[in-house]
Amino acid sequence: xxxxxxxxxxxxxxxxxxxxxxxxxxxxxxxxxxxxxxxxxxxxxxxxxxxxxxxxxxxxxxxxxxxxxxxxxxxxxxxxxxxxxxxxxxxxxxxxxxxxxxxxxxxxxxxxxxxxxxxxxxxxxxxxxxxxxxxxxxxxxxxxxxxxxxxxxxxxxxxxxxxxxxxxxxxxxxxxxxxxxxxxxxxxxxxxxxxxxxxxxxxxxxxxxxxxxxxxxxxxxxxxxxxxxxxxxxxxxxxxxxxxx
Amino acid sequence: xxxxxxxxxxxxxxxxxxxxxxxxxxxxxxxxxxxxxxxxxxxxxxxxxxxxxxxxxxxxxxxxxxxxxxxxxxxxxxxxxxxxxxxxxxxxxxxxxxxxxxxxxxxxxxxxxxxxxxxxxxxxxxxxxxxxxxxxxxxxxxxxxxxxxxxxxxxxxxxxxxxxxxxxxxxxxxxxxxxxxxxxxxxxxxxxxxxxxxxxxxxxxxxxxxxxxxxxxxxxxxxxxxxxxxxxxxxxxxxxxxxxxxxxxxxxxxxxxxxxxxxxxxxxxxxxxxxxxxxxxxxxxxxxxxxxxxxxxxxxxxxxxxxxxxxxxxxxxxxxxxxxxxxxxxxxxxxxxxxxxxxxxxxxxxxxxx
Numbered sequence: 237x238x239x240x241x242x243x244x245x246x247x248x249x250x251x252x253x254x255x256x257x258x259x260x261x262x263x264x265x266x267x268x269x270x271x272x273x274x275x276x277x278x279x280x281x282x283x284x285x286x287x288x289x290x291x292x293x294x295x296x297x298x299x300x301x302x303x304x305x306x307x308x309x310x311x312x313x314x315x316x317x318x319x320x321x322x323x324x325x326x327x328x329x330x331x332x333x334x335x336x337x338x339x340x341x342x343x344x345x346x347x348x349x350x351x352x353x354x355x356x357x358x359x360x361x362x363x364x365x366x367x368x369x370x371x372x373x374x375x376x377x378x379x380x381x382x383x384x385x386x387x388x389x390x391x392x393x394x395x396x397x398x399x400x401x402x403x404x405x406x407x408x409x410x411x412x413x414x415x416x417x418x419x420x421x422x423x424x425x426x427x428x429x430x431x432x433x434x435x436x437x438x439x440x441x442x443x444x445x446x447x448x449x450x451x452x453x454x455x456x457x458x459x460x461x462x463x464x465x466x467x468x469x470x471x472x473x474x475x476x477x478x479x480x481x
Numbered sequence: 482x483x484x485x486x487x488x489x490x491x492x493x494x495x496x497x498x499x500x501x502x503x504x505x506x507x508x509x510x511x512x513x514x515x516x517x518x519x520x521x522x523x524x525x526x527x528x529x530x531x532x533x534x535x536x537x538x539x540x541x542x543x544x545x546x547x548x549x550x551x552x553x554x555x556x557x558x559x560x561x562x563x564x565x566x567x568x569x570x571x572x573x574x575x576x577x578x579x580x581x582x583x584x585x586x587x588x589x590x591x592x593x594x595x596x597x598x599x600x601x602x603x604x605x606x607x608x609x610x611x612x613x614x615x616x617x618x619x620x621x622x623x624x625x626x627x628x629x630x631x632x633x634x635x636x637x638x639x640x641x642x643x644x645x646x647x648x649x650x651x652x653x654x655x656x657x658x659x660x661x662x663x664x665x666x667x668x669x670x671x672x673x674x675x676x677x678x679x680x681x682x683x684x685x686x687x688x689x690x691x692x693x694x695x696x697x698x699x700x701x702x703x704x705x706x707x708x709x710x711x712x713x714x715x716x717x718x719x720x721x722x723x724x725x726x727x728x729x730x731x732x733x734x735x736x737x738x739x740x741x742x743x744x745x746x747x748x749x750x751x752x753x754x755x756x757x758x759x760x761x762x763x764x765x766x767x768x769x770x771x772x773x774x775x776x777x778x779x780x781x782x783x784x785x786x787x788x789x790x791x792x793x794x795x796x797x798x799x800x801x802x803x804x805x806x807x808x809x810x811x812x813x814x815x816x817x818x819x820x821x822x823x824x825x826x827x828x829x830x831x832x833x834x835x
Contacts, residue, residue, distance in 0.1 A: 278679055279679045280680075281550070281677050281678075281679055291693075293689045293691060297680075297687065298679070298687070299677035299678065299679055299680045299687060299689075300677065300689050300691075301546065301677055301691070302691040303542065303546075304542065304545075304568055304572050307538070307542035307545075310534065310538075310542035310543050310545075310546065311545050311546035311549070313532070313539075313543050313546060314504070314506065314543035314544060314545060314547035314549070314550065314554070315546040315547065315549065315550045315677065317543075317547060318504060318530075318551065318552040319550055319678060322678075322679045339535050339536060339539065340535070340538075340542070342535075343534075
């Protein structure tokens with residue numbers, strides 16, 4: 237019988253710890269498949285964040301490092317400077333990247349560090365139990381914004397892709413979504429393109445994946461996908477924000 | 482190799498390069514800017530990489546990445562900057578990564594001032610960041626010793642997979658002295674088969690550089706491994722200099738800059754008929770407790786001299802264990818003690834005036 241589908245060998249057999257309906261599993265698979273399809277399995281070195289994806293080193297079947305909260309781009313910089321011929325990527329959530337790690341991501345991009353960052357934006361702190369993130373939408377209720385995020389009190393969410401796209405060192409920046417199959421297919425193309433940019437030594441590449449957190453949003457997985465589509469995409473428009481030929 | 486007149490900071494940079502360090506990540510802070518400046522000139526010519534990070538926090542995490550990737554790597558800073566690095570140092574210690582960290586101490590707390598001080602002793606020797614760990618801490622008292630320690634520090638780091646700190650001060654960093662880069666007697670250091678270099682060699686396990694151990698049993702095993710290593714380091718790497726201690730009745734305890742001044746004080750006191758001696762910890766972690774315990778059987782009293790409000794004195798007291806009185810003289814504000822200051826203290830001791 238012909239095999240029509242099999243799991244990428246870039247993922248280990250360790251079962252994901254993610255909640256049912258969480259889009260981290262899809263994002264992991266997309267990144268892993270892209271690395272395998274590019275034939276870079278033996279050259280990939282990944283950096284895991286602090287947050288829900290903290291155990292990513294158990295899942296990506298390549299050499300991995302686990303960084304302190306927000307510091308993954310600095311750790312990846314250290315790795316890439318030692319091994320310029322390797323494919324170095326960070327996988328970070330929004331609390332990690334857009335809050336505590338803002339300096340590290342901005343300066344890695346500004347330096348044109350030849351690494352790729354996969355940015356999971358689900359508008360909330362997942363691992364710690366649903367606190368407000370820098371990406372939490374106005375009015376969104378979280379455990380630390382129980383009356384909804386108030387603009388007057390803590391401002392509006394940061395659009396990281398647009399911010400990173402202003403920096404000369406960034407060579408490819410795109411925001412994609414994982415709320416349905418066509419968008420997941422587009423997300424995979426974006427990730428692959430970002431990794432190719434790194435392989436071609438063009439500069440820093442950055443893919444933002446709009447994601448869900450059914451557990452902390454207090455929704456079913458399908459309701460969460462709808463919520464993403466209806467609430468996140470209007471504030472976080474999809475598309476290529478920067479591309480250097 | 483012929484001797485060269487060099488600033489302490491530049492000698493540290495050159496020693497690192499000669500020890501095979503090819504990666505340096507730093508951030509400017511006075512009084513140690515000559516180290517990153519030197520590395521920025523030299524490393525590109527050696528096929529290495531100097532990178533000025535956006536912060537001390539980023540710099541130490543770049544060190545984490547480069548060390549985890551198997552490179553010899555160094556960073557340097559001064560007191561307030563070292564505080565910022567503590568998060569990363571704790572992770573490096575737990576992930577069991579080798580690297581060298583230079584702290585050219587300045588006076589504090591807070592922003593303090595740029596004058597030399599020894600106020601980071603507690604931070605350096607008791608862990609510094611969060612959690613249960615130690616660094617190996619080497620305390621140079623001359624430019625030559627600083628250079629030697631950097632070279633040996635890389636070997637110690639690689640041998641035990643531990644971060645090594647060179648704890649100098651603004652004086653050691655700025656002073657110029659003749660220095661010789663000795664053909665280093667390299668230790669047999671283990672191969673870095675654990676490093677994350679890309680998993681092309683499938684005969685080794687997949688590399689995971691990590692400091693997260695969510696299961697209590699795993700975390701306990703890591704702590705026990707570190708503890709056993711610390712015991713081994715204490716046994717094998719503890720270094721101390723004893724100066725005129727053979728017949729000493731009064732023992733000065735001092736390290737680094739203060740110790741070189743204390744040597745002159747011992748000589749001067751002896752000219753005045755006071756049988757003084759000096760115990761100078763060369764490694765301040767591991768602390769040479771045995772030397773002090775032994776001296777406690779011989780001397781009448783100890784005088785700990787530091788450019789601080791009293792930090793190493795606690796370790797001296799622990800080692801002496803109440804057998805003899807341990808007095809303390811601190812110099813504050815960034816002032817450096819003079820020989821005469823120390824002699825005066827010794828005279829007070831002999832007259833029972835303390």
